[in-house]
Structure formats: structure tokens, C-alpha cells
Amino acid sequence: MSDETVTSAFLIIGNEILSGRTKDKNLGFLAEKLTEAGIRLSEVRVVRDEEGEIVDALRALSERYTYVFTSGGIGPTHDDITCASVAAAFGLPVIRHPEAMRRLTVHYATIGREFNEARKKMAETPEGATLIDNPVSTAPGFIVENVHVMAGVPSVFQAMVLELLPKLKHGTKVQSRAVSCTLGEGVVAEALGEIQGRYPAIEIGSYPYFRAGYFGTTLVARGTDIPVLEEVADEIRRMIREKGGEPIEARPEEEGKEANAG
Amino acid sequence: MSDETVTSAFLIIGNEILSGRTKDKNLGFLAEKLTEAGIRLSEVRVVRDEEGEIVDALRALSERYTYVFTSGGIGPTHDDITCASVAAAFGLPVIRHPEAMRRLTVHYATIGREFNEARKKMAETPEGATLIDNPVSTAPGFIVENVHVMAGVPSVFQAMVLELLPKLKHGTKVQSRAVSCTLGEGVVAEALGEIQGRYPAIEIGSYPYFRAGYFGTTLVARGTDIPVLEEVADEIRRMIREKGGEPIEARPEEEGKEANAG
Numbered sequence: 001m002s003d004e005t006v007t008s009a010f011l012i013i014g015n016e017i018l019s020g021r022t023k024d025k026n027l028g029f030l031a032e033k034l035t036e037a038g039i040r041l042s043e044v045r046v047v048r049d050e051e052g053e054i055v056d057a058l059r060a061l062s063e064r065y066t067y068v069f070t071s072g073g074i075g076p077t078h079d080d081i082t083c084a085s086v087a088a089a090f091g092l093p094v095i096r097h098p099e100a101m102r103r104l105t106v107h108y109a110t111i112g113r114e115f116n117e118a119r120k121k122m123a124e125t126p127e128g129a130t131l132i133d134n135p136v137s138t139a140p141g142f143i144v145e146n147v148h149v150m151a152g153v154p155s156v157f158q159a160m161v162l163e164l165l166p167k168l169k170h171g172t173k174v175q176s177r178a179v180s181c182t183l184g185e186g187v188v189a190e191a192l193g194e195i196q197g198r199y200p201a202i203e204i205g206s207y208p209y210f211r212a213g214y215f216g217t218t219l220v221a222r223g224t225d226i227p228v229l230e231e232v233a234d235e236i237r238r239m240i241r242e243k244g245g246e247p248i249e250a251r252p253e254e255e256g257k258e259a260n261a262g
Numbered sequence: 263m264s265d266e267t268v269t270s271a272f273l274i275i276g277n278e279i280l281s282g283r284t285k286d287k288n289l290g291f292l293a294e295k296l297t298e299a300g301i302r303l304s305e306v307r308v309v310r311d312e313e314g315e316i317v318d319a320l321r322a323l324s325e326r327y328t329y330v331f332t333s334g335g336i337g338p339t340h341d342d343i344t345c346a347s348v349a350a351a352f353g354l355p356v357i358r359h360p361e362a363m364r365r366l367t368v369h370y371a372t373i374g375r376e377f378n379e380a381r382k383k384m385a386e387t388p389e390g391a392t393l394i395d396n397p398v399s400t401a402p403g404f405i406v407e408n409v410h411v412m413a414g415v416p417s418v419f420q421a422m423v424l425e426l427l428p429k430l431k432h433g434t435k436v437q438s439r440a441v442s443c444t445l446g447e448g449v450v451a452e453a454l455g456e457i458q459g460r461y462p463a464i465e466i467g468s469y470p471y472f473r474a475g476y477f478g479t480t481l482v483a484r485g486t487d488i489p490v491l492e493e494v495a496d497e498i499r500r501m502i503r504e505k506g507g508e509p510i511e512a513r514p515e516e517e518g519k520e521a522n523a524g
Contacts, residue, residue: 016467018303020293021438021482024286027308031282041280043315046289046306049467053305076448077468078455118451155472176283186338189380193340205278205311206339210417220283 006039006171009061012046013054013072013082014152025154026071030161037165038173039067049073054085062089062147067168069161072152074141076118086144087126097125100140107138133163172224177233178250181240182216184208191239192219195232201225202232218250268301268433271323274308275316275334275344276414287416288333292423299427300435301329311335316347324351324409329430331423334414336403338380348406349388359387362402369400395425434486439495440512443502444478446470453501454481457494463487464494480512 010030016022027044034041042065047053054073061068073082087094100123108115122139125131132141132150136159141150150160181188185208196204202223209216219240221232237247272292278284289306296303304327309315316335323330335344349356362385370377384401387393394403394412398421403412412422443450447470458466464485471478481502483494499509 012306015465015484016469016482017289018293018306019297019436019438019484020290020295020303021297022469023290027279028282028285031280033282035281035283041282042310044274044280044306044308048304075468075470076451078451078458079467113446113448116448116452118455119448121451122448153470153472174281176281184375186375186378186381186384189338189340189383190378193380196340203277205341206337207278207284208337208415210415220278222277222281 004169004171006067006169007042007065008034008039008067008069009043009045009065010041011054011057011061011068011070012044012152013049013070013085014046015049015079017046017072018048026152026157029154029158030069033161033165035174037168038171039168040171040174049079049081051081051085051088054082055089058086058089058147062145066146068147070147070149071157074122074139074149074151076121080121082149083121083124083126083142086147086149089147090126090144092126092128092144094124095127096120096123097129097131097140097142099131100125100142103138103140132160135159135163174222174224175226175229176220176222177229178218178220179233179236179240180216180218180248180250181245182214182248183240183243183245184215185217187243187245188217188219188239191243192236195235195239199228199232202228204232204236216248266431266433268329268431269304269327270296270301270329270331271305271307271327272303273316273319273323273330273332274306274414275311275332275347276308277311277341279308279334280310288414288419291416291420292331295423295427297436299430300433301430302433302436311341311343313343313347313350316344317351320348320351320409324407328408330409332409332411333419336384336401336411336413338383342383344411345386345388345404348409348411351409352388352406354388354390354406356386357389358382358385359391359393359402359404361393362387362404365400365402394422397421397425436484436486437488437491438482438484439491440480440482441495441498441502442478442480442510442512443507444476444510445502445505445507446477447479449505449507450479450481450501453505454498457497457501461490461494464490466494466498478510 073080125142126144129142129144134140136156141160205220207218223229240247335342387404388406391404391406398418403422467482469480485491502509
């Protein structure tokens with residue numbers, strides 16, 4: 001834990017997300033884990049399985065943020081081009097990583113399957129890469145510069161994120177306090193804006209929801225200074241009462257998940 | 263329906279998606295609807311509620327694709343800055359749109375609530391914008407240049423997308439054929455790559471899945487020429503049998519949804 005701001009971006013690689021055929025499940029997981037670790041997720045991009053697209057996005061994000069995480073495109077088939085794209089982005093040759101070869105050789109011997117040429121592709125990394133362990137299905141992810149390349153299959157992606165996170169630099173954790181009410185956003189907007197104006201170090205978000213026939217608003221304050229955060233939450237509760245509502249304590253992990261903000 | 267390729271990008275605006283507090287539900291919906299309409303979704307970005315970030319993304323995406331769609335940030339509260347950001351991106355003043363004012367005046371009179379200053383913010387658009395109807399909660403979205411600004415709340419977002427889609431230019435619809443098998447990707451990779459090599463106009467994707475203790479691979483062929491697509495699907499079925507597997511007919515709308523591709 002430090003006072004530093006640690007930033008990151010997530011690059012999701014895959015036509016199947018963009019066609020709607022596959023629904024992404026990795027963003028929500030990664031976003032939660034990064035927030036818990038005090039790493040700010042600043043930007044997400046989803047791009048097609050095309051080397052030029054991947055290279056452009058990698059370069060833009062890698063320059064700008066402390067860490068870049070990617071998902072997808074590291075399997076054995078022809079459409080898995082993430083390794084080649086990362087290598088191209090950083091001007092590195094692709095090699096068969098000796099430790100990845102060792103792990104996969106043992107893996108396929110153990111399960112009694114041939115370690116064929118296609119599967120050897122899963123041992124490829126850009127030269128000089130560090131491996132990310134894969135406790136689910138062996139084939140590792142890898143790290144080049146500040147880019148962390150992981151699988152797209154959610155069970156494998158999640159396992160890799162959990163392997164990786166303790167090894168990253170953690171910033172000051174952003175805490176949140178959430179208070180809901182059954183008042184509309186239009187009722188609280190002006191007073192909420194005033195509170196925000198008085199507490200510039202706290203980020204206040206307003207999230208309307210529609211749920212089983214009734215609607216309401218969840219107000220979320222985020223910041224790193226707990227006493228100030230509590231003060232803002234108290235101001236929000238007071239404001240809700242002044243507007244004729246009743247503050248409902250919202251546990252951040254439960255509220256608002258069924259609705260994007262409006 | 264035309265032979266033209268119509269491209270698009272989706273810009274999701276909102277800190278709450280990046281913090282993991284809210285799980286996005288709009289991408290999957292939009293991606294499916296665009297695919298059905300023959301509009302290719304080429305890129306997605308998620309950015310924070312910061313004007314500079316939104317403006318940069320809008321300019322980059324607007325120049326590059328036929329259409330840009332946005333979600334989030336059009337409510338009445340201080341953290342809703344999408345309208346101001348779109349105006350800034352195109353160098354336009356923000357005005358109170360007369361027709362939006364009319365609709366919201368009627369709406370609040372009907373429900374017996376005050377049409378206060380905060381709520382009037384929801385009638386703001388960049389000058390010259392065209393409205394997108396909101397059959398759920400009245401406050402409209404809007405169109406400026408090729409940018410289509412919609413709400414973040416999924417029920418409202420979805421209604422706006424359905425209002426909007428018939429009015430857009432539709433390209434040639436990309437069709438897909440999906441065949442699953444219980445063979446691993448490493449078994450089919452080489453032969454699949456050969457099929458892909460012989461059919462450059464068809465895009466073949468390979469998506470591994472892990473499901474209730476067993477694993478397999480779904481192979482998806484995408485293209486606009488149906489006879490060629492059927493031919494490729496037949497080749498894939500034949501290849502699966504040659505490798506000792508059994509082709510399982512996968513309905514594209516059911517397969518693979520529980521797993522990102524790897």
C-alpha cells in the first residue's frame with residue numbers, strides 16, 4: 001500500500017465479443033479485483049483479432065498506464081494472434097519459451113496426449129517474457145514490459161489474475177460509501193452537486209435504477225480519505241432526508257449491479 | 263441491405279463500470295443487434311467520466327467508423343457530462359433542445375412533478391442535434407454527426423437502440439455457422455488452419471469451453487456468402503470426424519456464451 005496512483009487498462013481481444021456471440025465476463029471480475037488492490041482501471045478497449053488493431057491499442061495503452069492487461073487469443077489455433085501482436089508492438093522476436101515448453105511437455109505426458117506443433121504454439125512468447133502461471137490448464141500467460149497477457153476463457157483468466165495480482169504494485173485503495181433512496185435523480189441533483197462542489201477530493205456518482213416496478217437512485221462517494229468519505233456519506237444522508245426521502249444503506253457490492261448508470 | 267460494409271464503435275462512459283461496481287449489460291445487447299442489422303461492431307472503449315477522455319475517444323472513433331454509439335452520462339446530476347463532452351468534441355454550443363423541452367414539460371406535468379433546473383439538463387443537446395426517442399422514461403438521447411448518444415440504464419439503452427436501428431444504414435449481414443466437438447483446440451488447430459487458408463473470405467474462429475467437468479471446442483465460420491459458408495461448415499464437420507470426434511450442431515445463439523474465447 002502506498003500513496004502512489006497506479007493506473008491500468010484492459011484490452012479484450014476477440015471478434016466473438018464484438019459480434020455479440022460471447023458475452024464478456026472478464027471485465028467485471030478484473031475491475032473488482034483491481035479496485036480491491038488499489039489499482040485504478042482507467043480505460044478498456046475491445047478490438048478485433050487483427051494484428052494492426054491489437055498493436056495500435058497495445059502501444060497507446062502501454063505508454064499511458066502503469067499496467068496493461070489483455071485477455072484472449074493465446075490458444076493454439078490460427079486465430080490466436082495475441083503473442084505475435086505483442087511481439088510486433090515491442091519489436092521482439094517470438095520464441096518458444098523454455099520453461100513454458102517444459103511445463104507443457106510434462107502436462108501432455110501426464111494426460112497422455114501428443115504435444116504436437118499446434119500445442120507448442122502455446123509455449124510461444126515474445127523474447128524475454130516472464131510467464132504468468134496457469135493453475136487451471138497449464139498453458140501460461142506472459143508479461144512483456146508492462147503488458148500482462150492472459151487467456152480469454154473466464155476460469156483461466158480469473159486464475160491468472162489471482163496469480164498475478166500479489167506481484168503488482170498496489171496504490172492507495174479507493175474506498176466507497178453508497179447510500180440509496182427512492183427519490184429520483186432530478187430531486188437530489190442540485191443538492192448533490194453542491195456537496196460535490198464542497199468536497200473536490202471525493203468523487204460522487206449518481207446511479208438511477210429501475211427494479212421490479214419501482215425506481216430510485218444510489219449515490220456513491222469514492223475516495224481514499226476515510227474520515228472525509230464518512231463525512232460526505234453523512235451529508236448525503238442528511239440531504240436525502242431534507243428532500244423528503246429516507247436513506248437506505250447500500251452495500252456497494254450489492255447495489256446497482258443490475259443497471260448501468262444513466 | 264446493401265453490399266457496403268457499415269462499421270461502428272461503442273463508447274461506454276462511466277466510472278462505475280471501470281470500478282467493477284456496475285457490470286455492463288449494454289455491450290452484449292448492442293453487439294447482437296448490430297450483427298443482426300449487418301452493422302459491424304469494430305471497436306469498444308470504456309472511459310471514465312472525464313471530459314478530456316470522452317472527447318479524445320469520440321474524436322478518434324467518430325473519424326474512423328460509420329457510426330459511434332455511446333451509453334451513459336445523460337442524466338440530471340453533476341457527474342453526467344456526456345452532452346458537454348460531445349459538444350466540446352464537435353465545437354458546438356450546448357442548448358436546451360425545444361422538442362426535448364416540450365416532451366419533458368408534458369412528462370413532468372403528467373406525473374405531477376416539478377420540471378426543475380436539474381431535470382431541464384436532460385433537455386440539453388449540442389446545437390443541431392436530432393433526438394432519439396425514449397419510450398421508457400421520456401428524456402431523449404440525441405445524434406450529432408455520426409455519434410448516437412444513449413442512456414446507460416439498460417432498459418432505456420435497449421429501447422433507444424431499438425428505436426434507432428431501423429433508421430440506420432444496414433450493410434450486408436454477416437452470417438455464421440457454428441459446429442462444436444469434444445476435441446481440444448490442439449487436436450483441430452492444424453487442420454482448421456488449413457481450411458482457413460483455403461477460404462480467405464470466411465473468418466473461422468475457434469472457441470474452447472469448459473462446462474460442468476468436460477471441455478470442448480466450438481468452431482464458428484462467419485461470412486456473407488451463404489453457399490461458401492455451408493461448404494466451410496461441411497469441411498469443418500468432415501475434419502472433426504477425421505480427428506476422431508463427432509460434430510455437434512451448435513446454435514450460435516446458445517453456444518459459447520458462458521465462456522470468453524481463449
